[in-house]
Amino acid sequence: MIEAAASMSALGLGLGLLLGVAARRFHVETPPIIDEIDGILPGTNCGACGYPGCRGLAEAMAEGTAPVTACTPGGRDVALQLAEIVDPGGDGDAALSDMADEEPHVAFIFEDHCTGCMKCFKRCPTDAIIGANKQIHTVIVDACIGCDACVEVCPTEAIVIRAKPRTLKSWYWEKPQPKFGAGAEEYPA
Amino acid sequence: MTLPSIASLLRPSQYFTVRGGVHPETRKNLSSESAIEDMPIPSLLRIPLQQHIGAEAEPMVKRDDHVLKGQLIGKARGPVSANIHAPTSGRVIAVGHFAAPHPSALPVPTITIRPDGEDTWGPRLPRLRPENATPEEIAAQVAEAGIVGMGGATFPAAVKLNLRARYDLHTLVINGAECEPYLTCDDRLMRERAEDIYDGIGIMARALGVRQIVVAIESNKPQAIAAMQQFDRALGIPSRVQVVPTQYPMGSEKHLVKTITGRETPARALTADLGVVVHNAGTAHAVHLAVRYGEPLISRVVTVSGRGVKRPANVRVLIGTPVAEVLEHCGGLVEDPDRLLLGGPMMGQPIQNRRVPVVKGTSGILALTAAETPDRDTMPCIRCGRCAQGCPVGLTPFELNARIQSGDLEGAVKIGLLDCLTCGCCSFACPSNIPLVQTIHYAKGKLAEEEGRRHQQEEAKRLAAARKAREEAAAEAKRQMMAKRKAEMAAKKKREAEAAARAASAETPPDQAPTSQPQTAQAESTRDGGATQ
Numbered sequence: 001m002i003e004a005a006a007s008m009s010a011l012g013l014g015l016g017l018l019l020g021v022a023a024r025r026f027h028v029e030t031p032p033i034i035d036e037i038d039g040i041l042p043g044t045n046c047g048a049c050g051y052p053g054c055r056g057l058a059e060a061m062a063e064g065t066a067p068v069t070a071c072t073p074g075g076r077d078v079a080l081q082l083a084e085i086v087d088p089g090g091d092g093d094a095a096l097s098d099m100a101d102e103e104p105h106v107a108f109i110f111e112d113h114c115t116g117c118m119k120c121f122k123r124c125p126t127d128a129i130i131g132a133n134k135q136i137h138t139v140i141v142d143a144c145i146g147c148d149a150c151v152e153v154c155p156t157e158a159i160v161i162r163a164k165p166r167t168l169k170s171w172y173w174e175k176p177q178p179k180f181g182a183g184a185e186e187y188p189a
Numbered sequence: 190m191t192l193p194s195i196a197s198l199l200r201p202s203q204y205f206t207v208r209g210g211v212h213p214e215t216r217k218n219l220s221s222e223s224a225i226e227d228m229p230i231p232s233l234l235r236i237p238l239q240q241h242i243g244a245e246a247e248p249m250v251k252r253d254d255h256v257l258k259g260q261l262i263g264k265a266r267g268p269v270s271a272n273i274h275a276p277t278s279g280r281v282i283a284v285g286h287f288a289a290p291h292p293s294a295l296p297v298p299t300i301t302i303r304p305d306g307e308d309t310w311g312p313r314l315p316r317l318r319p320e321n322a323t324p325e326e327i328a329a330q331v332a333e334a335g336i337v338g339m340g341g342a343t344f345p346a347a348v349k350l351n352l353r354a355r356y357d358l359h360t361l362v363i364n365g366a367e368c369e370p371y372l373t374c375d376d377r378l379m380r381e382r383a384e385d386i387y388d389g390i391g392i393m394a395r396a397l398g399v400r401q402i403v404v405a406i407e408s409n410k411p412q413a414i415a416a417m418q419q420f421d422r423a424l425g426i427p428s429r430v431q432v433v434p435t436q437y438p439m440g441s442e443k444h445l446v447k448t449i450t451g452r453e454t455p456a457r458a459l460t461a462d463l464g465v466v467v468h469n470a471g472t473a474h475a476v477h478l479a480v481r482y483g484e485p486l487i488s489r490v491v492t493v494s495g496r497g498v499k500r501p502a503n504v505r506v507l508i509g510t511p512v513a514e515v516l517e518h519c520g521g522l523v524e525d526p527d528r529l530l531l532g533g534p535m536m537g538q539p540i541q542n543r544r545v546p547v548v549k550g551t552s553g554i555l556a557l558t559a560a561e562t563p564d565r566d567t568m569p570c571i572r573c574g575r576c577a578q579g580c581p582v583g584l585t586p587f588e589l590n591a592r593i594q595s596g597d598l599e600g601a602v603k604i605g606l607l608d609c610l611t612c613g614c615c616s617f618a619c620p621s622n623i624p625l626v627q628t629i630h631y632a633k634g635k636l637a638e639e640e641g642r643r644h645q646q647e648e649a650k651r652l653a654a655a656r657k658a659r660e661e662a663a664a665e666a667k668r669q670m671m672a673k674r675k676a677e678m679a680a681k682k683k684r685e686a687e688a689a690a691r692a693a694s695a696e697t698p699p700d701q702a703p704t705s706q707p708q709t710a711q712a713e714s715t716r717d718g719g720a721t722q
Contacts, residue, residue: 001686005679042646044653077643104642126652145649168239170641171293172634175593176624178567 033085034058040081041071044125046147048072061086073145075104104164105146107139113158120150120159141165207444209581210436211614213370213535215409216561220494220501221373225381227505228518230277230304234509235287236262238298240548241337242344243269248300254281257311259485262300265332271345271549272335274485276507278311279304290512290531290545292538299546302509314483319392324353327396327480334479335549336486339471340364340375340440341532343550346472350396356461361399362449363390365406365413365470366433366440369533372553374490375470377503379406379413382474387420389473392480394426397466402428403449404470409435437535438581438612442467456608471552491547493519497526497556506547512554513543526556534561535613568621576615576625582608586615586625593632601632609633 037058045053049070051060060066061082068082107128109120116134128144131137141164151159164170239245246263250256256275263273279302286296317330332347352358363386367375379386394402404421406414418430433439433448443454446465454460460467471490478484487508494501499520506515512531516522530537531551547554576586584605592601606629615625 001683042653043650073649074646075642077639077646125656126649127656128652142645143648143652145646166293166295168289168291168293168295168297170638171291171295172638173292173627173630175631176627178623 031062033062036085037061037082040074040078040085042074042078042145044073044145044147046073046125046145046149048147048149073147105161106141106144106164107146107150107159108162109137109139110158110160111136111138113156115156115158117155119153119155123149123153125149207436207439207447207581208583209579209614210438210444211579211617212435213437213617215370215435216494217371217373217376217409219371219496220492220503221376223377223500223502225374225377225490225503225505228507228510228515230306230308230507231510231514232304233511234276234279234302234304234507235511235544235546236273236276236300236302236509237287237289237546237548238263238273238300240273240343240508240550241271242342243267243271245298246270246273248284248298250281250284250300252281252284255279255305256281256302257309259313259487260311261485265335265345269345269348271337272333272485273300273508274335274487275302275311276487276509277302277304278307278309288542288545290540290548290551292540294540294542294545314479314485316483317480319395319480322395322480324350324396324398327392330480331396331476334475334483334485336472336475336479337549338469339475339489339549339552340469341536341550341552343548346468346476349466349468350393352461352466353396353398356459357464358397358461358466359400359464360450360466361390361394361397361402362442362445362460362465362467363402363404363470363473364440364442364445364467365404365410365417366445367410368407368435368437368440369535369537369553370437371494371555372492372533373494374492374503374552376410376413378474378490379410379470380416383413383416383420385477386470386473387417388481389475389477390428391426392476393468393473394428399466400426402426404428404430405433405439405445405449406430407435407439408432437614438610441581441610441612444581456605486549489547489549489551491515491551492553493555494553495526495530495555495557496561497522497524497529497558499523508549509546511544511546512540515547515554516543516556522556524558527559527562528555528557530555530557535617536611563617564622567623570621570623573620575618575620579614579618581612581614582610584609586629587623589632590623590625590628593628598632598636602636606632606636 038055041054041058043054047053049057049066049072051057051066051070057066057070061068061070068086069079071078114136116131116136118131118133121129121131121137125147126143126145128140129137129150130140146161146164148161151161238248244267247266248262249264250262256262257278258275260275261272262275265272281300282303283301285299285301287299287301288294289297314330314333317326319327328347328350331350332345336346337343338346365375365379367373390402390404404417406417414430414432421428421430431449433445438444439448442460445467446460446463447453450463450465452463454463475486479486488505489508490503490505492503493515498516499522502519504515504518528539529543530539530553532538532553534555534557537553537555570587572587577584580586582605588604589601589606589609592604609629611626611630611633613626616623616627619625
């Protein structure tokens with residue numbers, strides 16, 4: 001018995017040491033830019049960009065294989081910040097020209113179709129879905145980032161992504177479009 | 190004569206006036222001679238749960254409940270919020286959503302009551318004797334009554350009464366300027382209820398612990414000035430009625446304080462930093478009713494005016510009355526109005542839906558005909574600088590407009606976008622009809638929305654981190670559980686081995702040891718193992 005315990009402990013200790021040494025010996029230096037990009041990304045690992053989590057996207061972006069606009073839940077704001085890091089000195093707006101100032105989106109659950117399977121509940125990266133087994137689930141609009149993760153796992157296709165409903169807090173007047181005004185190009189030369 | 194006493198003889202308002210400002214036609218004569226009338230109970234009341242700045246109230250009733258007049262139907266949530274009470278007795282027919290009295294007409298949480306026509310009072314709030322009450326008790330009573338600033342800003346009044354804890358306050362200014370054209374509700378209230386208003390002022394002064402009171406009224410309201418002067422010696426605290434020049438935006442709290450004290454409130458600071466608190470005359474009346482009679486804020490005086498209205502009037506309406514019914518009470522519309530506004534013509538908001546309710550901050554309902562609204566043919570900016578001359582906070586609206594129109598919101602913030610009151614003087618003064626204040630409205634709204642989105646992104650990050658931490662903790666707990674179980678298994682095996690060894694040693698010396706003994710020992714050790722697990 002004692003021999004068994006001793007041998008197992010020795011094995012564990014030895015292998016642990018080996019791992020520790022290997023970690024030091026074969027340490028790969030990650031470029032600090034990856035950490036920086038990772039810090040700006042939402043960190044929800046939602047997978048909407050198609051890369052394995054935010055870290056994966058950060059690596060791809062540092063390599064230059066992913067565009068700064070890849071993070072859709074982050075939107076224009078995150079993309080602008082990323083453009084500054086990835087391409088300092090470059091014109092942030094140029095990289096973003098293909099990215100419209102998109103309306104924020106959120107998930108919505110059709111209650112008639114929800115079976116209360118808890119699949120989306122487990123998948124949501126921001127805990128924005130509430131519900132219990134065999135109980136209709138619902139989305140907390142303020143916490144949802146509209147990442148699509150729940151839509152993919154729903155077995156009854158009860159979840160759709162739709163534009164975030166406007167509230168009095170997020171409503172604002174349209175920009176007036178005067179015939180003449182500030183834009184110099186509108187003046188006759 | 191000491192220097193302070195000479196200084197007290199000087200009235201700064203004689204020497205100081207606000208920078209900029211405009212003089213629009215007041216057109217107050219449309220409604221200024223009609224006495225306040227009570228509107229009969231309407232057929233339906235729609236009471237939004239958010240009628241104030243701050244957090245939305247929490248509904249306290251459900252569908253089919255019977256409510257009595259003055260009953261609490263929405264409870265304040267958080268430190269900056271306000272209670273909401275049933276304006277009359279009746280049945281709650283819905284607790285849901287209805288269009289807000291706002292240009293967007295977005296649905297907001299609303300309680301709909303069908304009045305039973307009895308107008309039965311429920312239990313009122315306990316009355317206070319302000320002479321014996323502590324400042325805290327007065328503020329609590331005002332909070333309980335759901336009183337908000339009646340000038341239109343709708344900031345919870347009790348929060349402002351509690352400022353004495355943080356600031357050294359010396360002056361209470363009562364804002365009776367009513368600088369917006371058309372509006373006459375404060376004017377009428379001061380003429381007809383001067384004594385009640387003065388009582389309310391005294392109560393507020395007691396709650397705030399101020400040393401002097403100034404009631405500021407614009408010079409175009411001589412009857413209100415005379416009425417209020419009758420009572421200005423009735424209080425223990427030195428008080429006076431101060432006539433201020435008729436100029437828009439005199440009713441802006443910071444500009445009023447500048448006119449009265451000669452001191453300018455720093456940008457993005459409160460007038461309380463100067464030791465001055467400003468309350469509206471209508472708020473003082475509501476405080477009087479709440480403290481003396483225990484009546485919550487369930488009605489307000491609304492000016493219904495504009496040339497589109499058949500019979501302009503000042504009407505005391507219940508909170509939640511549909512705008513259409515108020516207009517009908519005033520004889521209806523003579524013609525289809527060019528604009529229907531809630532509030533004054535300078536800062537009021539246009540509405541499309543006439544079924545929206547009157548709320549605590551609705552000072553006026555204006556039906557303006559095309560002849561009364563400005564021409565909307567925009568011409569190029571001619572760099573005349575009238576907008577900059579008219580701006581009461583010293584901004585350059587033409588430059589703000591240029592930056593916003595070219596999408597440079599940060600640039601606009603740098604030149605003071607956030608200090609803009611959106612008073613509308615620039616648009617009023619512009620000879621080219623450039624929608625300056627409208628552009629600023631857009632920019633401010635957009636900035637606020639972006640700020641909200643940024644805040645939400647940070648929240649999402651926090652939520653994701655919390656989830657990750659929770660998952661890691663769960664995995665860690667699982668690992669520990671496994672390790673524990675492994676250790677138990679090992680301990681059990683060890684005990685078994687020991688028992689076997691003991692049995693073996695017991696077996697060897699006496700040759701006739703029974704063979705069943707090791708088996709029982711093993712069984713016992715299994716039972717022990719079970720107990721420890």
